[in-house]
Amino acid sequence: xxxxxTAQTALSAVLYIAEHGADTPIRVDDIADALGSPRxxxxxxxxxxxxxxxxxxxxGPGGGFQLVDPPESLALARVxxxxxxxxxxxxxxxxxxxxxxxxxQAHHRxxxxxxxIEAFFNETTIADLLVVPVQLTRTQPTAPTSRxxxxxxxxxx
Amino acid sequence: xxxxxTAQTALSAVLYIAEHGADTPIRVDDIADALGSPRxxxxxxxxxxxxxxxxxxxxGPGGGFQLVDPPESLALARVxxxxxxxxxxxxxxxxxxxxxxxxxQAHHRxxxxxxxIEAFFNETTIADLLVVPVQLTRTQPTAPTSRxxxxxxxxxx
DNA sequence: CGAATTTATCATATTCTCATGATGTTAGCA
DNA sequence: TGCTAACATCATGAGAATATGATAAATTCG
Numbered sequence: 473x474x475x476x477x478t479a480q481t482a483l484s485a486v487l488y489i490a491e492h493g494a495d496t497p498i499r500v501d502d503i504a505d506a507l508g509s510p511r512x513x514x515x516x517x518x519x520x521x522x523x524x525x526x527x528x529x530x531x532g533p534g535g536g537f538q539l540v541d542p543p544e545s546l547a548l549a550r551v552x553x554x555x556x557x558x559x560x561x562x563x564x565x566x567x568x569x570x571x572x573x574x575x576x577q578a579h580h581r582x583x584x585x586x587x588x589i590e591a592f593f594n595e596t597t598i599a600d601l602l603v604v605p606v607q608l609t610r611t612q613p614t615a616p617t618s619r620x621x622x623x624x625x626x627x628x629x
Numbered sequence: 630x631x632x633x634x635t636a637q638t639a640l641s642a643v644l645y646i647a648e649h650g651a652d653t654p655i656r657v658d659d660i661a662d663a664l665g666s667p668r669x670x671x672x673x674x675x676x677x678x679x680x681x682x683x684x685x686x687x688x689g690p691g692g693g694f695q696l697v698d699p700p701e702s703l704a705l706a707r708v709x710x711x712x713x714x715x716x717x718x719x720x721x722x723x724x725x726x727x728x729x730x731x732x733x734q735a736h737h738r739x740x741x742x743x744x745x746i747e748a749f750f751n752e753t754t755i756a757d758l759l760v761v762p763v764q765l766t767r768t769q770p771t772a773p774t775s776r777x778x779x780x781x782x783x784x785x786x
Numbered sequence: 787c788g789a790a791t792t793t794a795t796c797a798t799a800t801t802c803t804c805a806t807g808a809t810g811t812t813a814g815c816a
Numbered sequence: 817t818g819c820t821a822a823c824a825t826c827a828t829g830a831g832a833a834t835a836t837g838a839t840a841a842a843t844t845c846g
Contacts, residue, residue: 474631474743477804480723487734500823510805515823522823532813533821566637577644577758585749586631592742601734634834656792667835672793679793688793689843 479555481509482517486526486551490543490598497529497536520554543599549590551598558593562586636712638666639674643683643708647700647755654686654693677711700756706747708755715750719743 475483484507489498500518504511518537521527526546527537539546549558563570564578564586572579632640641664646655657675661668675694678684683703684694696703706715720727721735721743729736 474718475721475723477723480721483735484722497822499821512807512825513805516825519824529823530813531811531821531823533815535813535822537823561631564632564637565641566632566634578640581753581757582749585746588745589742592739596738600738654792658792669795669837670835673795676794686793687843688791688841690791690845692792692843694793 475552475556478513478517479552481507481514482521482555483548483551485509485514485518485537486521486539486546486598487601489527489537489539490546490602493536493538497534497538499536503537517555521551524550524554526550539598543602544597546598547594548596548598548601549593552593558590561589632709632713635670635674636709638664638671639678639712640705640708642666642671642675642694643678643696643703643755644758646684646694646696647703647759650693650695654691654695656693660694674712678708681707681711683707696755700759701754703755704751705753705755705758706750709750715747718746 485503488503488506492498492502500511500515503509503518504514507514518527519529522529522537525540528540529535529537552558562583563576564582565576567576570576570579572583642660645660645663649655649659657668657672660666660675661671664671675684676686679686679694682697685697686692686694709715719740720733721739722733724733727733727736729740
């Protein structure tokens, strides 16, 4: 997979918190139930995000996890990076040092793609993923989404 | 990593064979030495590529591995797919069923990027990676590479 | 045939990721 | 203080990916 399962869970959990935790902290148990992920492992994962300053945790009754920054300011990269380092992916054949000056054979073909992927994770925010997708049901002639196409329009197909 | 280590090794090995195996088969030992990968595991990996019709193996003196098709006809996807299924990567959060009609939250933002990545692996060939990169040394004012920019030009940065 | 060469495969480690269950720690509240 | 809610952490284990060493099977060539 593009993201290992821990990174996928982290991203899903942050999305869940962003959606449900506007005012109050969200408990690990609720997230675990919603995502179907193991409680303790999820706790560990969220704790790692707290260490990174992405989440804030509080214990005791009424405790749980909250976003530190608003979803608009939270790039996917910050959520994913602790579990799936994005910078390690610049070389297709895994060479530790692979740069323009000392390239592997795939470097010149791959580096552009790698840069695009990196940009996707750096520029897409949690808020971008919260936008409810336009339904195909057509039961409601919903008002035009006016402006909603931002910079990554080309990255959405 | 974008590719697991087995897929990386497979790609490197196929590149090695394409570079050195114009007329004669290449032995596993030579490839293992060149790549610094374990001999038996590499043997198993190459055998899998032989099953897929990417390589042809022959035993006994003078034996080894050869490409079945010319490098121009060998897409990276065919080399990678047996070890790192590319189609499994269309959903960023790993949902088994994630499509336009039943999207995860990230789907609309991610699907375009996923399609580009998939296209990269399907359209880039082993031959594309064999082109010796223009050296930065400038010791020789090498003749212009005339035409060498094909369709993936935008994917190389 | 018989020896040498080379891939194929099997049994077994090793390492890493992911998961589980038990227990510790902190916070709120009566 | 004592109870309960909630996160934190530890010890352990299962399973997959990766690696190793030994052996089998096929091929060439004298």
